[in-house]
Amino acid sequence: MYMTPGTSGPIGKQSHTxxxxxQPAPRQKMRGLGDLLAWGFRKVGIEFTVKKITKxxxxxxxxxxxxxxxxxxxxxxxxx
Numbered sequence: 001m002y003m004t005p006g007t008s009g010p011i012g013k014q015s016h017t018x019x020x021x022x023q024p025a026p027r028q029k030m031r032g033l034g035d036l037l038a039w040g041f042r043k044v045g046i047e048f049t050v051k052k053i054t055k056x057x058x059x060x061x062x063x064x065x066x067x068x069x070x071x072x073x074x075x076x077x078x079x080x
Contacts, residue, residue: 031075034068 030036038061041047050059 029075031073032069033072033074034065036074037068038065 028035030039038047041050047061050061
């Protein structure tokens, strides 16, 4: 008998089990431009490259992200 890769039985008696879908992590609300840029850098791979170059040392990214969030916030509270 021939076993097909990724199955638990011979040809014709394949039992395919799909992995359970897990709930995605809850999305954090973007507070400002800093969060948007950090998200984009993470998606493109810049964050990984910076961490590799700096070898885990603090590069000041978190401080810049906070400063940009304060300078250009997305959720402006209406002053009463």
